[in-house]
Amino acid sequence: MPTYQDALAAEPSEFVAYAAEMTAAASDLATQQAEYGEKVAGINQNWRDTANDAFNGEAGTVAAHLTQVVGEITTAAGSLAAAGSQMLTECTLLRVADAALKAVGFDVQPAPLVTLGAAQRTAIAMAGPFGGLIEAALQAQALAGTLGLQTLTTLVNAADATAGAALSAAADLLKPLDDKTSAGDDDSMNKMAEDHSDGGDDSSEGSEEESEEEKEEEEEQTEEEQEEPGEEDQAGDPSAEQPTTPETPSGMEDLAQPETPDLDNPWDASELADPEDFSGGLAGGGGLGGGAGGLPGGGLSTGGAGVAAGSSVPMGAMGAGGGAALAAGAGSGAGGMMGGGRGGGGGRSEDENARESNLIEDPDEDVWGIGKAADDMYE
Amino acid sequence: MTVHMDVEGVRTGGTGLRALAPNSQAAPRRVERPAASAADRNRGFATGDAGRRWQTSLQTVASAVERRLTWQGDQVVGSADDAEANDVATGNRFAAIQNQIPTGATR
Numbered sequence: 001m002p003t004y005q006d007a008l009a010a011e012p013s014e015f016v017a018y019a020a021e022m023t024a025a026a027s028d029l030a031t032q033q034a035e036y037g038e039k040v041a042g043i044n045q046n047w048r049d050t051a052n053d054a055f056n057g058e059a060g061t062v063a064a065h066l067t068q069v070v071g072e073i074t075t076a077a078g079s080l081a082a083a084g085s086q087m088l089t090e091c092t093l094l095r096v097a098d099a100a101l102k103a104v105g106f107d108v109q110p111a112p113l114v115t116l117g118a119a120q121r122t123a124i125a126m127a128g129p130f131g132g133l134i135e136a137a138l139q140a141q142a143l144a145g146t147l148g149l150q151t152l153t154t155l156v157n158a159a160d161a162t163a164g165a166a167l168s169a170a171a172d173l174l175k176p177l178d179d180k181t182s183a184g185d186d187d188s189m190n191k192m193a194e195d196h197s198d199g200g201d202d203s204s205e206g207s208e209e210e211s212e213e214e215k216e217e218e219e220e221q222t223e224e225e226q227e228e229p230g231e232e233d234q235a236g237d238p239s240a241e242q243p244t245t246p247e248t249p250s251g252m253e254d255l256a257q258p259e260t261p262d263l264d265n266p267w268d269a270s271e272l273a274d275p276e277d278f279s280g281g282l283a284g285g286g287g288l289g290g291g292a293g294g295l296p297g298g299g300l301s302t303g304g305a306g307v308a309a310g311s312s313v314p315m316g317a318m319g320a321g322g323g324a325a326l327a328a329g330a331g332s333g334a335g336g337m338m339g340g341g342r343g344g345g346g347g348r349s350e351d352e353n354a355r356e357s358n359l360i361e362d363p364d365e366d367v368w369g370i371g372k373a374a375d376d377m378y379e
Numbered sequence: 380m381t382v383h384m385d386v387e388g389v390r391t392g393g394t395g396l397r398a399l400a401p402n403s404q405a406a407p408r409r410v411e412r413p414a415a416s417a418a419d420r421n422r423g424f425a426t427g428d429a430g431r432r433w434q435t436s437l438q439t440v441a442s443a444v445e446r447r448l449t450w451q452g453d454q455v456v457g458s459a460d461d462a463e464a465n466d467v468a469t470g471n472r473f474a475a476i477q478n479q480i481p482t483g484a485t486r
Contacts, residue, residue, distance in 0.1 A: 002422075025406035080430070
């Protein structure tokens, strides 16, 4: 809020000049808008497809924005010009009144407050018996002058407050356009251009290709999702979700159930407490591992979890289970398929193979009860 | 629908949009000095500070318009480039197919 001194020193004509430049700025922007429209029209003469439609939608947005901004600038300029003119008048009156009071000998304090000047007090003193009368008349003039200056100052303050609020509101109304710098937006029109210029084919063909690609991706995702649950079981707590009916070869239910070590660490699977107990299981386990390896990813996961459940699958299958679990733990679907394909031996690392070499296979002991000579194709 | 593009014409138009973009700054530049002068020569007036703020807002708006026009120019030029590249690729495909078809007397 300007004080009396501020109002005296003010140059409200600057506000008027500012408003005039605002109007000129609105003209600049209108010119810019017109040139923009010409550019867009020139582009449209040489371009016709859906990408061009999108471009025209964009151009329409910018043109509407420019129209709105030009209107807001014009409104703000008109408001500021009116307020500036009003303040210019009031401040001019204030200066004239101040000068007139000082011209007749009054002092004007910054309040504003008009007081008697030194010359007036001298005149009162020299007036003798009429001094009191003269002083009363001068004090009445001073009071009237004070009231007049205060009124004008109040008017200047009111005009300034109104103009300032209006200009602040106008500033708030000026909203910038959103930036279009994201990669997706950048690609949008280019893709449309590709669709329509790609051999001049119908756009539906491109969309069909896209839909086919999407279907393929969805199928791949579905397969991955089918594999992922088993992988997650392996990767997570193996004991939390164990299959209730692991695959058990027929005729093997009566075999002694070996102790299953803690399978939290798949590397511990081949380190058995007593290799003698399971020595015959290596060959059989290898066979099971190979069978499990032939299954899809889901089958692998089941086999690995079945071992973890302590089923009747001999410990020889642990290599396959561990290998499958290891492959599944690799994360990707392709990795799981590769681990499964390699079977009991292929999915193991060199360390595991090295440990497995400690197992002793006794060909005379048919632990499984299925190693009959007649069935051996190599004898 | 009709699909048509004069690649060079569109590319020139996009370049023109890019060149037009900086002109958006003319408006805020024009009022920059009057805004500062009005505020400096009218100390204590709320209108002076509001005028500065208004000029800043206009500057922001103009900068956004400049960026948008530049972006549109980039998109238009990019569309022209894509259309040209696709045309060349299609031509090459047809040429490849033509080379695969046996030529000579058929019967």
